[in-house]
Amino acid sequence: MCIDGKKRIDYILVYKKSSPLVEKRVTFERNLRAEGLMLEKEPSLTNTDIMFVKIHAPWDTLCKYAEQMNIRMPFRFMSNIHNSWLPRNPMKLDKEALPDLEETDCYTAPFSRARMHHFTINNRHTFFSNSTRSRIVHHVLQRTKYEDGKSKMGINRLLGNGTYEAAFPPHEGGYKSRHPIKTHGAQNHRHLLYERWARWGMWYKYQPLDLIRRYFGEKIGLYFAWLGWYTGMLIPAALVGLLVFLYGFLTMDTSQVSKEICETINLFSTVFLEFWKRRRAELTYDWDLIDWEEEEENLRPQFEAKYSRLERVNPISGKPEPFQPFTDKLSRLMVSVSGIFFMISLVLTAVFAVVVFRLIAMEKFASFDWEFVKKNWQFATSGTGVCINFMIIMSLNVVYEKVAYLLTNLEHPRTESEWENSFALKMFLFQFVNLNSSTFYIAFFLGRFAGRPGKYNKLFNRWRLEECHPSGCLIDLCLQMGVIMVLKQIWNNFMELGYPLLQNWWSRRKIKQTEREERTRGGQNVENKVQLPQWDKDWNLQPMNAHGLVDEYLEMVLQFGFTTIFVAAFPLAPLLALLNNIIEIRLDAYKFVTQWRRPMPARATDIGIWYGILEGIGVLAVITNAFVIAITSDYIPRFVYAFRYGPCVDKEYHHEKCLQGYMNSSLSVFDMGVRWNVSEEQSRYCRYRDYRASPWSPVPYDFTLQFWHVLAARLAFIIVFEHLVFGIKSFIAYLIPDMPKSLCDRMRREKYLMQEMMYEAELEHLQKERKKNGRRYHHEWP
Structure with a gap:
């Protein structure tokens, strides 16, 4: 059985040949085959102790678990009613550059093998996306036993105890190509992601x-x-x-x-x-x-x-x-x-x-x-x-x-x-x-x-x-x-x-x-590179x-x-x-x-x-x-000064004029007790930022009335500001619905089409039963 080149590899398990936990690994892989997965082993070309287990999920296995996992798949294309007259947006990517994303324009329904003919299956190899295939395989890996017992199952436990070194879905191929993507197209989705997303030239897209x-x-x-x-x-x-x-x-x-x-x-x-x-x-x-609701998770080992x-x-x-x-x-x-x-x-x-x-x-x-x-x-x-x-x-x-x-x-x-x-x-x-x-x-x-x-x-x-x-x-x-x-x-x-x-x-x-x-050991030419x-x-x-x-x-x-x-x-x-x-x-x-x-x-x-x-x-x-x-900040002190102590009190407010003298008002006086020159009386005093009484006042250096006004204004601002902003936040949250109306209409439309599909499938089933019973009745009549 050859997987690579003929069948898609959906998951990779890695283990060391020197690992002593052989019995668990053999049991686990035997049970994986019993679940319908195809396995093939291949040694690493870079490490002689490493062995790869390549896993492929056949079509019947994918359909079986897609139905069990309630995976939604496309069944009818949407009609495009949003033709825009606006010019092309340079920030958006061209539809031609992403040719594999047509399924986003489809209605979807939970997959069912009994109603398989209702789904849009153009190609069995591409019907389930790579991520869906990997998720189905991971679902099987998580629920397959490696020993007899209630909880002896799951790849996570095998990774934890060292049975396997790693488990991961493989990349689809290289992310670079010798040929330009515009003329030769993308080699795979990874190459497409690199060219249309990961490159620095796409920063504005x-x-x-x-x-x-x-x-x-x-x-x-x-x-x-x-x-x-x-x-x-x-x-x-x-x-x-x-x-x-x-x-x-x-x-x-x-x-x-x-x-x-x-x-x-x-x-x-x-x-x-x-x-x-x-x-x-x-x-x-x-x-x-x-x-979709999260599946019941497995317990941690x-x-x-x-x-x-x-x-x-x-x-x-x-x-x-x-x-x-x-x-x-x-x-x-x-x-x-x-x-x-x-x-x-x-x-x-x-x-x-x-x-x-x-x-x-x-x-x-x-x-x-x-x-x-x-x-x-x-x-x-x-x-x-x-x-x-x-x-x-x-x-x-x-x-x-x-x-x-x-x-x-x-x-x-x-x-x-x-x-x-x-x-x-x-x-x-x-x-x-x-x-x-x-x-x-x-x-x-x-x-x-x-x-x-x-x-x-x-x-x-x-x-x-x-x-x-x-x-x-x-x-x-x-x-x-x-x-x-x-x-x-x-x-x-x-x-x-x-x-x-x-x-x-x-x-x-x-x-x-x-x-x-x-x-060198094999006598090969150094120029021959191993791919x-x-x-x-x-x-x-x-x-x-x-x-x-x-x-x-x-x-x-x-x-x-x-x-x-x-x-x-x-x-x-x-x-x-x-x-x-x-x-x-x-x-x-x-x-x-x-x-x-x-x-x-x-x-x-x-x-x-x-x-x-x-x-x-x-x-x-x-x-x-x-x-x-x-x-x-100085917002509140300036506000108090402008409306209570400044030159504009009881006058028309003007921003620049009303703040004249603010700096002098915000500075207090301190007596240094030293007189440098009798003719320079001011040299014994210094100014500092605070609202305190002068040294010659009845209560030197006590807080002034302006200090308490500023403090009260600050507390009032905090209360008013918080209530105002929280009120606006609540009002904005009320104005913006969690779900757009157009989306609600699309959801109702999809629900209607799903009911219609189920009705047609049931009607078709009844018609087949009637024909089958009619042929049986005709055959049994003497």
Whole structure:
């Protein structure tokens, strides 16, 4: 039996010849053949200890399991009623460039062998897509026994105990061709994805989501759909932020217009999430996920091994299975939560260490010999503090990943999806606190407890607490966010592309060295190159990371938080995020198509736990920006001065005139007790930013009435701002329905056609039965 060249290879299993677990492997493969799969073995050309098991699913087996898995397949083409008169959009891909995506214009129904003639089967070899074929084979692999027993089944357990080294669907071929795709067409879907998606020249084009979904599955397709949608929604926010930045830079003034414009970006998260729900509804319909429910997942091998002696009846399947007692689950959860709080306290300790460093650096830079540094000691302190903080952040991220992995395994989650959600939540909490704790310190604590001249507060009675720059704390906050955001994006992009490239280069180098040695021993000409089969090439690629899409989502969700939480202080954040994401999409595309083994095509209806995290970030963004505008910026003090203490009180308001004298009003007087010259009385006094009484008042250095007015106005602004924005967010969510009306009509139309198809099939069945019974009656009549 020869599979390659004649029959399609749907899955690859890899094992070592030296593995002692031969009996389990033999039993497993014998049971796979009994399930209808075809297997063939072939040794590796690059490693003598590696053996490949190539798996092919015949037509009858595919039909059998497609019916069991309730897979929806096309049965009727849609009528195209949306002919547009608009000119061709240069961002879209030509239909001619994606010739294999005609099935997206079809109505679909759950596959049934009894009604097979109703489905659009032009070619049996292409009726089931590659991702569907791989998913069916994976379904069989997960449910085939390797030993006699209730739970002795599944490829995951065999991978865990070392019976097999790897299991993956193969790539369809090479991703490059000697001939141009425009003249000779695409060799395969992988080549098409590379040319129309992963190449850098496609950065301004829309992503071919249907082709991505066909090749990698719905779960990865939804990730790239979400990433593309998020990137597109960043465009208006980036334009507004850029205008705000340019206005502030050109005017060199703390005009309130810029801050008021910044407030509009706070609604970005709500609009993004609401429109994403609509886009997600369209994709789930087009990809036949509307009525799909996640299958009952298999238990994790670690869970079964731990609780194999404790059983109860599964309420869904009705079969006995291991379970985790509530007391054990609660105790493990408490240990995990304690570990989370310990790591968060470690983050706060690191932030405190950075604060101490800034205090020491402040003294050193203020007395520096170089006049330029001495003059700009505050910027020098902030800049070095940010760089030190960034190095600590990246170092602790490595520790967090290991701790999160350990704590998640300690909880013993029941299924893989529970494990992934628990791990994702821990990673987000760790890295969010790690990334933003120093930013929160600068925004809300820096300079708040420094004291006043003559009574400065000191840390450990040694270092005077740091104050904000004379222009305000927003400068420090902007510098902190800008440096961390830029450096983190550069580092992440380098690691995402550079690390797989180096690993694959090293693998190819070892392969060439092995081939050279074998040709030398065999007396062959060095020029004769051995063409490696596709499964051997895939084996030498990097596997998709063990955390699945957790790392990909985590990077973007953290960026989303950076983009929304402190946007009032750093309006360029959406622009930087937009530029990064344009690169990120092509980096991820290049990585999936060229550097990684093909992942198992998995199904999903949404982005999972990340949607709830994004909603939480949106709520936090409103609260944080309210505090930034009210406390960190000078918006409220200027407002109070203009309407209560300025020259425009009880007069017509004019922005520029009403703020005359504001700077003098915001400065208090301190008596230094030293008179340098009798004729210069002013030399004994200095000014500092605060609202305190003068030294000659009845209560020297006490807070003035203006201080309490500003404080009351700040608290009132926070309350009004939050209620107003939350009200607008709720109103926007109400105005934007989760599902477009046109999609509802298409769903009703498909339901009607399905009922019609079922009626016709039943009628045809009854007619056949009548004819059959009639012939029998005629034959039996004497």
